[in-house]
Amino acid sequence: MALSHLAASASRSSSLLKPLSSALSLRRSISGDNSPLTVETSVPFTSHQCEAPSRSVETNPKELLTFFRDMALMRRMEIAADSLYKAKLIRGFCHLYDGQEAVAVGMEAAITKKDCIITAYRDHCTFVSRGGTLLEVFAELMGRQAGCSKGKGGSMHFYKKDSNFYGGHGIVGAQVPLGCGLAFAQKYSKDETVTFALYGDGAANQGQLFEALNISALWDLPAILVCENNHYGMGTAEWRAAKSPAYYKRGDYVPGLKVDGMDALAVKQACKFAKEHALKNGPIILEMDTYRYHGHSMSDPGSTYRTRDEISGVRQERDPIERIRKLILSHDLATEKELKDVEKEVRKEVDDAIAQAKESPMPEPSELFTNVYAKGLGVESFGADRKEVRATLP
Amino acid sequence: MAAIFQGVGAAAALSSSPSNSFGSKKFVSSPCRPFSVRKGASFAVVRSDGRVNLNPKGRRAQQLISNAVATKSDSAAASSSSKPGHELLLFEALQEGLEEEMERDLRVCVMGEDVGHYGGSYKVTKGLAKKFGDLRVLDTPIAENSFSGMGIGAAMTGLRPVVEGMNMGFLLLAFNQISNNGGMLHYTSGGQFTIPIVIRGPGGVGRQLGAEHSQRLESYFQSIPGIQMVACSTPYNAKGLMKAAIRSENPVILFEHVLLYNLKERIPDEDYICNLEEAEMVRPGEHVTILTYSRMRYHVMQAAKTLVNKGYDPEVIDIRSLKPFDLYTIGNSVKKTHRVLIVEECMRTGGIGASLIAAITENFNDYLDAPIMCLSSQDVPTPYAGTLEEVTVVQPAQIVTAVEQLCQ
Numbered sequence: 001m002a003l004s005h006l007a008a009s010a011s012r013s014s015s016l017l018k019p020l021s022s023a024l025s026l027r028r029s030i031s032g033d034n035s036p037l038t039v040e041t042s043v044p045f046t047s048h049q050c051e052a053p054s055r056s057v058e059t060n061p062k063e064l065l066t067f068f069r070d071m072a073l074m075r076r077m078e079i080a081a082d083s084l085y086k087a088k089l090i091r092g093f094c095h096l097y098d099g100q101e102a103v104a105v106g107m108e109a110a111i112t113k114k115d116c117i118i119t120a121y122r123d124h125c126t127f128v129s130r131g132g133t134l135l136e137v138f139a140e141l142m143g144r145q146a147g148c149s150k151g152k153g154g155s156m157h158f159y160k161k162d163s164n165f166y167g168g169h170g171i172v173g174a175q176v177p178l179g180c181g182l183a184f185a186q187k188y189s190k191d192e193t194v195t196f197a198l199y200g201d202g203a204a205n206q207g208q209l210f211e212a213l214n215i216s217a218l219w220d221l222p223a224i225l226v227c228e229n230n231h232y233g234m235g236t237a238e239w240r241a242a243k244s245p246a247y248y249k250r251g252d253y254v255p256g257l258k259v260d261g262m263d264a265l266a267v268k269q270a271c272k273f274a275k276e277h278a279l280k281n282g283p284i285i286l287e288m289d290t291y292r293y294h295g296h297s298m299s300d301p302g303s304t305y306r307t308r309d310e311i312s313g314v315r316q317e318r319d320p321i322e323r324i325r326k327l328i329l330s331h332d333l334a335t336e337k338e339l340k341d342v343e344k345e346v347r348k349e350v351d352d353a354i355a356q357a358k359e360s361p362m363p364e365p366s367e368l369f370t371n372v373y374a375k376g377l378g379v380e381s382f383g384a385d386r387k388e389v390r391a392t393l394p
Numbered sequence: 395m396a397a398i399f400q401g402v403g404a405a406a407a408l409s410s411s412p413s414n415s416f417g418s419k420k421f422v423s424s425p426c427r428p429f430s431v432r433k434g435a436s437f438a439v440v441r442s443d444g445r446v447n448l449n450p451k452g453r454r455a456q457q458l459i460s461n462a463v464a465t466k467s468d469s470a471a472a473s474s475s476s477k478p479g480h481e482l483l484l485f486e487a488l489q490e491g492l493e494e495e496m497e498r499d500l501r502v503c504v505m506g507e508d509v510g511h512y513g514g515s516y517k518v519t520k521g522l523a524k525k526f527g528d529l530r531v532l533d534t535p536i537a538e539n540s541f542s543g544m545g546i547g548a549a550m551t552g553l554r555p556v557v558e559g560m561n562m563g564f565l566l567l568a569f570n571q572i573s574n575n576g577g578m579l580h581y582t583s584g585g586q587f588t589i590p591i592v593i594r595g596p597g598g599v600g601r602q603l604g605a606e607h608s609q610r611l612e613s614y615f616q617s618i619p620g621i622q623m624v625a626c627s628t629p630y631n632a633k634g635l636m637k638a639a640i641r642s643e644n645p646v647i648l649f650e651h652v653l654l655y656n657l658k659e660r661i662p663d664e665d666y667i668c669n670l671e672e673a674e675m676v677r678p679g680e681h682v683t684i685l686t687y688s689r690m691r692y693h694v695m696q697a698a699k700t701l702v703n704k705g706y707d708p709e710v711i712d713i714r715s716l717k718p719f720d721l722y723t724i725g726n727s728v729k730k731t732h733r734v735l736i737v738e739e740c741m742r743t744g745g746i747g748a749s750l751i752a753a754i755t756e757n758f759n760d761y762l763d764a765p766i767m768c769l770s771s772q773d774v775p776t777p778y779a780g781t782l783e784e785v786t787v788v789q790p791a792q793i794v795t796a797v798e799q800l801c802q
Contacts, residue, residue: 149584181547211540
């Protein structure tokens, strides 16, 4: 039904755009331009204790093409990580984000780099959308020096301080109080920025979330709690873990919004709305209805608790990249071939980054002791005779 | 032993301590000896090799000077009393330290239960909310896990929160945040984030507070990589450690003790800090090294009176820094006396004493004439009945017996 709706709206708007698109075809470039375009989201927003934003999203060809490229890059990156894991170049835990790219990309489109994002361990794509390079991603996954955390963090610990990406956390739910702390710091410094604290449907049952939400509402913090509901907490379906799976309503006195997380434009609209709301009225909860194609992590096949039909069904009907592709094609913003070329480009970029990352060396043995403590007042780890500093801080 | 630290804009600290309020032994005051700069330091940590002897008449020593040259205190505009400095209780010293740091740096804020309008359950934050406002002195709901997490999140951006656990035992609820986020984020982010948070609160066995309110968490926290732990025991070092902890870029856990809040002492008027990872020589001696911290320091000093009357000469060191241990001071002492007794308040199993024994044995085994003795609390939940509670902690009589045994 979603597809027919999209087709209907596309045909309506394409008739409006016909004269423009023919002008465009004279000097078509894949980067698009900034001429405004209005698209309807696939499903309306559902709200709790607030007015839902409008379904019509303002966008432009350039943005749509950027969405396509970024999501294609993320998808390729995650699939490449899958192969690297199977080749044993990535060890330990590896949680892949493919299927959920629209959340990262849509959120980024609505905010600035001064706003903070903090998420859990499914953080590769969020890191990239915040400005991280592919080299940093793959090098960190393989534990090399060129990684964003110098190889000492791993898949679950990607951080990028200069673009306010606060990670990357392994313990389920622990990042939400941290996120409220970031919002507190923003309020303290009167920054007029907000924090997006992302968590999953599994983490939504953690007590510390409600504690942090209570404090955020009390102190009027600009915190936006985003539940990326992919319907499975590892192997447990949401209806088996939550008495009330309406996560956006869980705030009770805190307003909430349910968003189709596979629609990047809906995500963008919701995040824009949430940012305005948080700066004026304090915390708000966003529930992104999304889906992950891979299992919870690389050690989970992902098929013991759900059917392959379900996975392929979602892939056919709701895939975020396909949705943007159809939007672009129906609005004549690029040809089929051009989009395929973008995908090829992206694939090459990923391959190049992997090759470069493979050349990066493993960390030096002395790196074991660096960054345990920060330099500061009387903080060196001395050896027993105090003459030799055992942990030399950089 | 004295140390002078010169950091950027920081006042130098002298760690020699004046006598505590439990009575003093022979103390002789002397200026600092010339010192040598340690090579390879990235900032000038200067150590002196001089030993400090304090005033024989038991007067408070006045070595607390802000530069390397030991000038006589020339505070002509000093207070009306003839002695320099001012007298206060330990909780007031903590409050003074906190207030001074909050004035000095706008990024310092306090979070905790009842720290604001109520003034703090042990009055450490009294008057701060009125002075600094609700955004800097925050009353939190009873949600240790999340407000510790929020403190750490705020610290990641550069704020310097001081998180108070109303009782250290309640921080067990925040263990995940303190360990995984507080301790490890600096490392897992490859150095991108520092967590300049201070987590403080009273712990230890009080007066019949019951099992859950008499916990000693230093043994649980000691393995967390990336944090520092200090324990204060006198108003002087309470204020100094509080200030140093706030100025430190690392997460610091400051352990206070419920029964020590009303100790009175005269502390200097000037700005001073105590070096975080340094031990304090309470009473130099020759026969045996007694290592202790927090409340047990006073039990040890009481036992020391008896021991001196019996002819022993114990050297008492308040280790103060529970993580990392000041193996330099401890090592020098061990090399001198060759016998070690550890007196601590935490449990026998897996306590600070256990780690200290391991560290000393590893590094100074050749200097020991006898196995290290460790007196700790019993491995039981603290009972409510007063007589039983007394027996769970180490009493001075046991310390005397232990020294006599050790020195045989």
